[in-house]
Amino acid sequence: MTDDHDGVRDLLAAWAFGTLSPAEEHLVAPHLAECASCAAQARRLRETVRLLDGPASNGLPGTPAAPRPPGGASDILAFARRLRPAAPPVAAHAAPYAAAVAGLKALLVEAEGRWGTPVVHDWDVHATVAHLLAADEPLAGRLGIAARVPPSSTGADADGSAWEDAWNRRSADVIVREHGRTPEETVADWAAQAAALLAAPEAHDPEPAGRATLLMGVRLPVADHFVVRAFETWIHTDDIGRALGLPVPPPPAVHLDRLVRLAVRVLGLALGPAAPPVLFAIAGGERWVLGSEDEPVRAELTLDPVDFCLLVGGRYAPDEVPHATSGDAGAVGDVLERAASLAWL
Amino acid sequence: MNHWRGARADARKAPGVVVPVESTGDTSMQLAVDSELHRRLVYGDESALAEAYTAYGSLVRRVAVRVTRSAVAAEDVAQEVFAQLWSRPYAFDARRGSLRSWLSMLAHRRAVDWVRSEARHRKDARADDSALHAIPDAAPGPDEALVDRERSLLLHSALAELPQPQREVVHLAYFAGRTYRQAAVELGIPEGTAKTRLRTALRTLAESLADPPDPALERGA
Numbered sequence: 348m349t350d351d352h353d354g355v356r357d358l359l360a361a362w363a364f365g366t367l368s369p370a371e372e373h374l375v376a377p378h379l380a381e382c383a384s385c386a387a388q389a390r391r392l393r394e395t396v397r398l399l400d401g402p403a404s405n406g407l408p409g410t411p412a413a414p415r416p417p418g419g420a421s422d423i424l425a426f427a428r429r430l431r432p433a434a435p436p437v438a439a440h441a442a443p444y445a446a447a448v449a450g451l452k453a454l455l456v457e458a459e460g461r462w463g464t465p466v467v468h469d470w471d472v473h474a475t476v477a478h479l480l481a482a483d484e485p486l487a488g489r490l491g492i493a494a495r496v497p498p499s500s501t502g503a504d505a506d507g508s509a510w511e512d513a514w515n516r517r518s519a520d521v522i523v524r525e526h527g528r529t530p531e532e533t534v535a536d537w538a539a540q541a542a543a544l545l546a547a548p549e550a551h552d553p554e555p556a557g558r559a560t561l562l563m564g565v566r567l568p569v570a571d572h573f574v575v576r577a578f579e580t581w582i583h584t585d586d587i588g589r590a591l592g593l594p595v596p597p598p599p600a601v602h603l604d605r606l607v608r609l610a611v612r613v614l615g616l617a618l619g620p621a622a623p624p625v626l627f628a629i630a631g632g633e634r635w636v637l638g639s640e641d642e643p644v645r646a647e648l649t650l651d652p653v654d655f656c657l658l659v660g661g662r663y664a665p666d667e668v669p670h671a672t673s674g675d676a677g678a679v680g681d682v683l684e685r686a687a688s689l690a691w692l
Numbered sequence: 693m694n695h696w697r698g699a700r701a702d703a704r705k706a707p708g709v710v711v712p713v714e715s716t717g718d719t720s721m722q723l724a725v726d727s728e729l730h731r732r733l734v735y736g737d738e739s740a741l742a743e744a745y746t747a748y749g750s751l752v753r754r755v756a757v758r759v760t761r762s763a764v765a766a767e768d769v770a771q772e773v774f775a776q777l778w779s780r781p782y783a784f785d786a787r788r789g790s791l792r793s794w795l796s797m798l799a800h801r802r803a804v805d806w807v808r809s810e811a812r813h814r815k816d817a818r819a820d821d822s823a824l825h826a827i828p829d830a831a832p833g834p835d836e837a838l839v840d841r842e843r844s845l846l847l848h849s850a851l852a853e854l855p856q857p858q859r860e861v862v863h864l865a866y867f868a869g870r871t872y873r874q875a876a877v878e879l880g881i882p883e884g885t886a887k888t889r890l891r892t893a894l895r896t897l898a899e900s901l902a903d904p905p906d907p908a909l910e911r912g913a
Contacts, residue, residue, distance in 0.1 A: 360891035361872040366865040368873065395898040399851070399866070401758060401844040420745055423771050427741060427778040434736030449736025457782050593782045596731035 351378045356385055363392035435542075440570035441550035443577035443602035448541045450595065451479075451584040455534055457593055462530040466590040467583070470522065473533060475583050477525035480537040481518045482579055485562050486572050487540055490547045495536045496521050510564040511691060544576070563691065565613065574609045577602065582660040597653045604632065607652050610659045610689070611635055617685050623678040629655060630671075637682060646674030648682055658683070661690025719880035726786040733781040741778045748792060749774075752799040755867045759803035759848045761841070765810075769802045790878050793860040796867050804852045807845055843901060850900035851893075858893040861886050 355378040361367050362375050379386045434442075434449040455476065458464075462473040470478060484494055499520040525533040549556045549569045556570040563575070581598055588595035597603055607629055614627075615637050622638030628649040636644060649671040650658070658668045665683035672679045732740035752773050756766035773795060777784065784794050851862065864875035865886075876886035 357887055357891070360894040361865065361887055363894060364862070364866050364872075364890060366870065366872045366875070366890070368871055391898055392894050395847065395894060395901065396866075398840060398843045398901070399847045399897070401761060401841065419767060419770070420742075420749065423745060423749075423774050424738070424742060426771050427775040428738065430775050430779040431736075433738035446735035446737070450734045453734055453736070453779075453781050456780060588782075594785065594787070595782075596727065596734055599731060599735055599737070602735075 352382060352385065355379075355382075356388070359385065359389050359392055363389065363396045365396075435545050437545055437550045438553055438556065438570075440553070440556055440605070441545060441573045443598060443605050444541075444573050444580065445545050445550075446598060446602055447577045447580035447584065448538070448545070450598075451580055451587070452534075452538060454584055454587055454591070454593065454595065457591060458530070458587065461591060464590045467586040472587055472590065473526065473530045474522045475587055476530070476533050476537050477522040478518050479580060479583055480525065480533060480540060481521035482514075483537070483540050483544060483576060484517070484521075485514075486569075486576060487544055489560055489562060489569070489572075490544065490549055492540065492543045492547065495540050496524060514563060514691070541580075544573075549573075571609055574605050578606050578610070578656065578660065581606075582656070582662065585657075585662075597656075603652050603656070606656055607632065610656065610686075611637075613689060614659070614682070614686050617689060618682065622681065623675065625674075625678050625682050627682065638678075644674070645678040646672060646676070648672050648679050655686070658686050659689050661687065663687070719877055722790055722878050723786055723880075726791040729791065730781065730784055730786050733778060733784075738778075741774065744777060744791070744795075745774055748795045751792065751868055752795055755796050755799040755863075756803040756806075758867070759800060759845075760806050760810075765803070765806050769799055769806060772802050773799045789856075789860050790864075792868055792878070793863045796863040797856075797859055800848070800863070800867070801852055804848050807848075846900060847897050850897050854893055854896060858889045858896075861889040862893050865890060 351374060355375055358367060358371060358375060362372070367375065375389075379389055431453065434445040437445050455472075458472045463471045465471055466475045480496065484496070488494060499517055544550060549558075550573065553570065556573070557568050559566055559568050560572065562572055567575070577598070581595075585595045598606065611627065611629075611633075615635070618638050620639060623645045624636050624638040624640070624642050626634060626644045626647040627637045628634040628647065630649055630651045632652060651669065654663065654668050654670070657663045658665065665680070665687045668683065670679075670683070729740050729744060733744070749770060752770045753766045756769035757763060760766055760769065776798065777795065784791065851859065854862070860879060861872070861875050861881075864870040864878055865872050870878065872886045872890055873883050876883045879886070
């Protein structure tokens, strides 16, 4: 079977590693019996693999079974947890924020030496964390957690119609201040404030979390404000990941669902009850009718959950976000425009 | 405004995929499984670490024991490998290879480092111990197993230096016991490519035995 020569020669390394299928094994042996050059090559490669296996005689077999000492698993997991604590257990409404904080902390470990990398707006990595320190402040304040950064001289109350101006001023002030400190100090303050938010009774007990409060121009239960914090933390983590070339996975599905549901609710409120009705669907998920309940649906619009969040977060333009649609293009355009206009990040 | 979203990896669009960690399915399935586990690791879900350990703990120890020949050292290597997976989750990128091959390569690298540092310590402690300098063609005397041991270390050092595309096929085929075809599927490469990479890798390893010892190992030994 000299026809086999080239084929078998190609297979010899895989054969030496013992990674052929049984059918291929049957091809090799007969050829080696009659082809001296392949046989020599085969011996050399097999000998290399044998040496890679190591000696069989010093108390450990050539292909050692991996011994598992008792307690090995729990020791290993405990050691890992000492280096990085798990996201703390909290109530379901605060779990997306706990996870987002854990995800950003892990990413910031990779920012070492690259704090000046431009991220978004005119912020570098350091400034983006400083922004989050400022952005978490209103909810922290509402829960009675002392601010970690001294009040700004402009110190206006962030409530009311001018909340966005006050929010941007405060963010800018905190960024300027934090740029005078080390990134590690900023991260430590942001992480400590996040930990305090997650330790608050409102992060554990649905009852106090059900209390509605006006923050950033929108009156929502505290539980939902925790979801907003998760949303913003994740979007900025994603920003930083892109800047550093480290793709950030979207939040776990149950968390993403919460972000989407809240964003759809806020979007529905923003459109108002008179808007042309659009059947809005999340790919593989829920469907809602947005706008008027008294008219027939004019159009259908379907978005991927991550893309929808990125649109609402201002990371997609309305005409750029991938979407599937049918029906009245104007009504769909209104929904996309309105979703993008929600962005405050 | 930052509207710079381009195409996003498919793996990011598979929320809610629930499949066992140890999948032998196709490439996209493996990618979805690894991506989901990675996502949970990133977001601080420690049950994901326990799952990764259950799925890949044996492989990591097997790799480490084969290189270090020491159950104690393998334990240390396993500890380091899973601590790194947990504390530096962004170091793994599911689009660049399977978690199985990544953990296997990390374990191997750490095990080779352990052996080198061990050799250095022994040298410091007993600088005149000629047995440690035993090379394959040394005068009659060195125990055959010791010679094999030296050669094995030489090969593992060379393996650790192979380009990653070759290394990951070797890891899946040799350490993780996949056929080269399964390795090809897991890595999303043609079978012929997997075969070629194994051949190039094994030839390089075979040649490293003929060449002078790896300078890094030399430093250590």
